[in-house]
Amino acid sequence: MPAAFPPPVDSQKEFVKRGLDAEDELIEVGVAIVGGGTAGLACANRLLQLLADDPETMERLGEVPVAVIEKAKTCGGHSLSGAVMRPGPLEELFPEMTREQWREEGFAFGEVKKEAVYLTPTSKMALRVPTPPPFKNHGNEVVSVSALARYQQRQAEEAGAYILTETSATQLIVDTPSGAQGSRVAGVRSGDKGRGKEGEPLGNFEPGTDIKAQATVLAEGCWGHITGAAIKEFDLADGREPQVWELGVKEVWKVKQPLDRLIHTMGPWPLKISPKYGQIGGTWIYPMKNEKGEDLVSIGFVVELEYADATTSAHDLLQTFKTHPLVRKILEGGERIAWGAKALPGGGYWSMPKLSMPGAVLVGDSGGMVDTMALKGVHHCIKSGMLAAETIYAALKRGESSFEAYEEAIEESSVGKEMWEVRNARQPLQKGLLIGGPLSGIQQITKGKLPGRAHWHRNDAKPMFIGKTKDSYPKPDGKYTFDKLSSVFITGNATRDDAPNHIRVQKHVPRELAETWKWMCPAGVYEIPEDGEGGDESGEVDVIVNYTNCVQCGAITAKGGRLTVPEGGDGPLYQIL
Numbered sequence: 084m085p086a087a088f089p090p091p092v093d094s095q096k097e098f099v100k101r102g103l104d105a106e107d108e109l110i111e112v113g114v115a116i117v118g119g120g121t122a123g124l125a126c127a128n129r130l131l132q133l134l135a136d137d138p139e140t141m142e143r144l145g146e147v148p149v150a151v152i153e154k155a156k157t158c159g160g161h162s163l164s165g166a167v168m169r170p171g172p173l174e175e176l177f178p179e180m181t182r183e184q185w186r187e188e189g190f191a192f193g194e195v196k197k198e199a200v201y202l203t204p205t206s207k208m209a210l211r212v213p214t215p216p217p218f219k220n221h222g223n224e225v226v227s228v229s230a231l232a233r234y235q236q237r238q239a240e241e242a243g244a245y246i247l248t249e250t251s252a253t254q255l256i257v258d259t260p261s262g263a264q265g266s267r268v269a270g271v272r273s274g275d276k277g278r279g280k281e282g283e284p285l286g287n288f289e290p291g292t293d294i295k296a297q298a299t300v301l302a303e304g305c306w307g308h309i310t311g312a313a314i315k316e317f318d319l320a321d322g323r324e325p326q327v328w329e330l331g332v333k334e335v336w337k338v339k340q341p342l343d344r345l346i347h348t349m350g351p352w353p354l355k356i357s358p359k360y361g362q363i364g365g366t367w368i369y370p371m372k373n374e375k376g377e378d379l380v381s382i383g384f385v386v387e388l389e390y391a392d393a394t395t396s397a398h399d400l401l402q403t404f405k406t407h408p409l410v411r412k413i414l415e416g417g418e419r420i421a422w423g424a425k426a427l428p429g430g431g432y433w434s435m436p437k438l439s440m441p442g443a444v445l446v447g448d449s450g451g452m453v454d455t456m457a458l459k460g461v462h463h464c465i466k467s468g469m470l471a472a473e474t475i476y477a478a479l480k481r482g483e484s485s486f487e488a489y490e491e492a493i494e495e496s497s498v499g500k501e502m503w504e505v506r507n508a509r510q511p512l513q514k515g516l517l518i519g520g521p522l523s524g525i526q527q528i529t530k531g532k533l534p535g536r537a538h539w540h541r542n543d544a545k546p547m548f549i550g551k552t553k554d555s556y557p558k559p560d561g562k563y564t565f566d567k568l569s570s571v572f573i574t575g576n577a578t579r580d581d582a583p584n585h586i587r588v589q590k591h592v593p594r595e596l597a598e599t600w601k602w603m604c605p606a607g608v609y610e611i612p613e614d615g616e617g618g619d620e621s622g623e624v625d626v627i628v629n630y631t632n633c634v635q636c637g638a639i640t641a642k643g644g645r646l647t648v649p650e651g652g653d654g655p656l657y658q659i660l
């Protein structure tokens with residue numbers, strides 16, 4: 084099981100910095116927001132709206148009242164979603180904008196008017212079923228989160244935010260020694276740039292800097308490097324269920340015919356239905372358009388990382404799914420124009436950590452705010468970002484430094500209410516689709532009225548075996564089905580060949596674990612030497628880590644490894660995912 088081979092990492096020791104550098108060596112900002120995705124930028128925009136009417140508080144926040152620290156080349160460059168969004172929170176954030184204007188800005192593609200849900204019992208059959216409650220999307224909007232983040236970035240910059248792109252936050256700064264009473268987040272440290280493979284400074288080396296802040300917002304998405312350290316440092320997950328994860332792989336296609344509806348499939352094909360395989364997943368196909376008005380579709384496959392067959396690969400499952408006649412009909416004659424992969428937190432309400440700590444709060448996926456029954460997180464990201472902004476603003480205006488009120492604001496908002504209703508709906512599926520499906524249905528229909536707390540077990544505590552899922556993957560033809568490396572190529576991945584390794588895994592592990600990483604990683608980062616070199620009698624093998632291919636999806640953290648933040652600017656540059 085992956086948990087028996089933990090990654091060589093001590094997050095508190097390595098990723099928490101105790102004390103700030105001298106005043107003349109640091110950058111001072113009012114509010115530091117780590118992550119320029121949907122959640123972080125909603126927080127920045129809401130804060131600046133509030134500060135615009137309050138010059139006194141604005142002045143108290145100093146020369147840089149709001150700073151957003153984003154590791155991608157541009158905001159949204161590392162954001163990926165399905166993405167059908169419940170519109171309420173975005174309408175609330177920008178009340179003067181109409182949905183028609185969202186579409187003119189290029190991040191929204193139309194209101195959902197028609198939808199269809201299918202069971203796919205085999206590779207040829209598709210049975211249309213009545214739309215289950217979580218898949219009801221009438222009135223929602225199809226968007227691109229990477230384009231939405233670029234729009235939010237422009238708005239925030241115009242309103243006065245300082246956006247540091249290509250900058251990784253590598254350490255959480257707390258202002259007192261380890262374990263001392265009253266310790267408080269004092270900001271974050273940005274990462275060094277220009278280090279070589281062994282960590283040695285190269286000619287263009289630039290050291291990182293302490294960014295001191297009156298309030299820090301962790302909006303790192305999934306999986307959060309600093310968030311993970313903060314959760315440990317402040318015991319934020321005490322008494323909660325463990326977090327569990329899902330991995331989605333997505334493609335965008337230019338198609339010949341417009342798609343007139345949203346499509347979801349619930350399997351079981353191409354997953355194995357036997358509980359031994361532990362595979363739960365589903366797919367989506369959504370209509371989109373590009374800036375020229377041409378027809379596109381977003382297509383994706385999401386699989387829970389709870390599976391036991393080491394040969395489960397979300398990337399290859401998506402390629403397999405595309406061979407189904409239902410899908411072929413939609414994509415035939417079209418062209419793939421984008422690909423990406425990203426994990427999402429799947430534990431829901433019971434797995435959400437405490438959302439505030441002295442000096443800082445968690446928003447969006449960093450706080451685990453995704454309803455995976457409905458595959459909806461974007462609107463929670465926006466709402467939580469806004470609530471964080473309102474809490475921080477109110478506290479700083481009063482000259483106070485506690486942001487604990489944020490916890491209650493979330494609980495009482497649409498985020499808390501919606502997450503509560505489905506809090507026990509997903510867990511039964513860990514028993515398999517046949518047993519878990521009906522139990523999950525009861526939870527959905529009763530909208531959380533049944534009492535109790537359903538438990539999760541950790542994804543990395545699942546014993547792995549080498550099964551047969553891989554036998555059904557199609558051989559890539561480079562036109563309709565693709566291998567992992569050509570997929571990574573079209574992400575615009577810009578990681579330097581001589582960058583230091585940011586993936587922490589044990590390098591000599593049982594074959595079952597090595598195979599798990601090899602198949603799971605959508606970017607083909609892990610390799611096992613084919614000639615058995617590095618293998619030993621105990622069945623352990625060497626693992627080669629081609630970390631420069633990594634698209635920072637975060638899945639490795641669920642199955643025994645750890646994604647840490649690479650140098651700012653590295654990784655993919657998603658434009659329309």
Ligand SMILES: Cc1cc2nc3c(=O)[nH]c(=O)nc-3n(C[C@H](O)[C@H](O)[C@H](O)COP(=O)(O)OP(=O)(O)OC[C@H]3O[C@@H](n4cnc5c(N)ncnc54)[C@H](O)[C@@H]3O)c2cc1C
Pocket residue numbers: 117118119120121122123152153154155158159160161162163164165166167168169228250251252253302303304305307308309330331332333383385425426427446447448449452453458459460461462464648
């Ligand atoms: C496959 C998939 C399908 C989905 N489908 C839907 C859907 O249809 N509808 C829906 O509502 N939701 C959907 N979701 C969920 C939704 O996409 C997420 O909830 C949402 O996009 C998360 O936004 P975020 O701002 O929290 O995180 P992100 O968008 O991930 O943003 C976090 C940002 O922080 C940056 N960052 C992270 N760490 C650091 C650091 N240390 N230093 C600097 N920068 C950092 C990252 O580069 C990134 O830009 C889906 C998710 C996935 C993965």
Ligand code: SF4
Pocket residue numbers: 586603604605606607608632633634635636637638639640646
């Ligand atoms: S190596 Fe990178 S791309 Fe591969 S699973 Fe890990 S985080 Fe995802």
